[in-house]
Amino acid sequence: MASILAVDDSASMRQMVAFTLKGAGYDVTEAVDGQDALTKARSKQADVVLTDLNMPNMDGIQLIRELRKLPQYKFTPMLLLTTESAGDKKTEGKAAGATGWLVKPFNPEQLLATLKKVLG
């Protein structure tokens, strides 16, 4: 099953996402901020990266920017989980190399549907 890297500084959101994904059979790695995610992404290849936008240490956009620099993450789908429905952040995220986004609040079903879409 696909391996997912779930990044969020909010424990409740992260646990919810991880629980949902694990329940659907995905192999989930959790990270608490961009820095943590970058380290974990290097040591274990993720098939999809789901990241929150606003985080301490390194935010989601910077994380995506950094990941895209790594050859093994050049084409990996990376989704921003964001409450910013305003265009700014989406554009910024896209410019950094994000594949797409999932607007919070989302429910577990929406999360799984989006993921399925990305993974094909």
Place this chain on the structure above:
Amino acid sequence: MSVDISQFHQVYFEESFEGLAAMESGLLGLSIGEPDSETINTIFRAAHSIKGGAGTFGFKTVTDFTHIMETLLDEMRSGQRMVTSDAVDLLLLSADQLGRLLVATRDKHDYDQDEFSTALHNLQTMLAGAPPEPEVAEVVDAPAQTATGWRVKFAPQPHLFMTGNDPARLLRELAALGPCMVTCDSSKVPAFGEFEAETCYLAWQIELNAAVPESAVQEVFEWVDNDAEIVINPILPAVPEVKAEKASVASADEKPSAARTEAPAIAEGASDANGAQAGSDDRRQTDRRQTERRSVERREPAGTGAAAATSIRVDVEKVDGLINFIGQLVITQSMLMAMSENFSLDDVEKLREGLAQLERNTRDLQENIMSIRMMPISFSFNRFPRLVRDLSSKLGKEVQLRLLGENTELDKTVMEKIGDPLVHLVRNALDHGLETPDVRVASGKPASGTLTLNAYHEGGNIVIEISDDGAGLNRQRILDKAREKGICGPTENPTDAQIYDYIFAAGFSTAAVVSDVSGRGVGMDVVRRNIKDLGGTVAVHSQPGVGAVFRIRLPLTLAILDGQLVRVGASVYIVPLIAIIESLQIDPNAVESISNQSEIYRLREEYLPVIRLREMLGSTQAPARLEDGLLVVVEVDGRKFALLVDELLGQQQVVVKSLQTNFRRVAGVSGATILGDGAVAMILDVGGIVRLCRERAADLPLLPPTARVA
């Protein structure tokens, strides 16, 4: 698959309260005018997370409220809004309101609607400059979609793959909407030598034959909007002209309606395209719900405090350590078991070793378990920056707050109970201790006073000091007041320490003007009582013109105490070590008897009432001769007493078992414990013993009043 997300509520609330605390300390740290962007970012992030979680878990009121705070903070972050002290004050108040809202949501009780509306209104006013008009639901005449399908041109830019988007996925999604005719345009594919595998050269023309709304098609390409040229045209039936126009009007309408949902949509559903009917129905329902809520509120007053503290967050390292110790314990246990199967006297040495190991394991385990209940005192200190800020501006004083030893750990229960006394002492220091800037300058001090909270460990206790560099306690005024109240006799000549101690007497206040800041002075006795209930002590040291220090000494935990085992008659009792000042052999010459009823012991320059524990505790044995026993000198409310015991046995840590829950409350006894030999020993409540003694003395009319203890 359905996932029950309510299991994450607890975590959400915990992190939200942490976020609130971070917001508060961030706001307090903001310098007006030239704020630090990282600080604003931290505050923003906290609000953002609270909102995000609330949205996910369906706490709509929290989402809406936090949304406005977040918007304000976002404007500050991007420099669109000045960081004024008004704005900071409002955000602080809003954070308070948000805290109450979260508590109410967590405990599923109701919150003060009026208070909430006011807070919301204030936020909206700040955001908009004026309160937004209540939204009026508009009748949007949703035109029927007339297109029978869509013609889509999808020409990705060369870098599309680098965004992780796969054209095949997009086509698949489009195909999921209905039957598609796809034409691929491969004209841009270069000669093989120039071909780069990572570049997208292809473009597509798709004819989707399904009467789906345009938004559904747009949604498919939502993520690649800027990475591709996307043109969507309707496929229309024969006479489409007029209707097509209408369709485009509708899609133009969509945008403002989407923008409205972005705004703090309090009137839920009002911007819904379903129209006014639905909107007003919704509102009526909301009204009814509010009325119901209010009536519920009256029946059940909010009890926020009691429901708190049902779980603690524990560092994973501590848990791992615990598992490790348990492992060692199991090994020791199996070793001892193995030994018992074939035990010979030769093994005694080995047995002893095994038992020593068991003792070590047990001690490690105990320490580790205790540390799990330990939390850094910063949890308690965190509220003070805010308190000091609010109070000092109210009092017109300039105060610098210094927090030291914030990482000092103490038991969670102790921490919860010490909060109120600390607040009281801090208020007192601000109100009575520190002077106004002009007075300070006049006496040669810096205009700004310093209030220091310090915590540190000292010999199995935690010490918390509240010190200020204010005027110090007014010795003469306290003494006058004490004489006036009859706490101190007119001829008595108490020491400074005794005088300062009078402020802890019930109903004692010297404040010239009773203020709403530190109350009417009824608090200090309560402060001392609360601290005593925790097995702690509080003392004050003061130097006129230099300042005052309140020093609170508390046991690290309530579950275990250091005890002195004493024998009284045939029984063993435990005296908490914290109460004991010294133990001594009796010098018969130092004993003086008053009216043959009670004795006092002259110790250096002090006279200590002697309390014979045998009599007090109802030992059946004959009263002990004074010379045969030992005196344990204890301090209660700043006064010393000598307890007469038969023997001092040893000191040890004892696990406190409540008598009240297992039996009933017994005067003079604070609890019980089980000793190493399995016997039950009572833990003496020294204060209670003194009170008992007083009552008995009062029963004896012959006793001259001056000889009454205390």
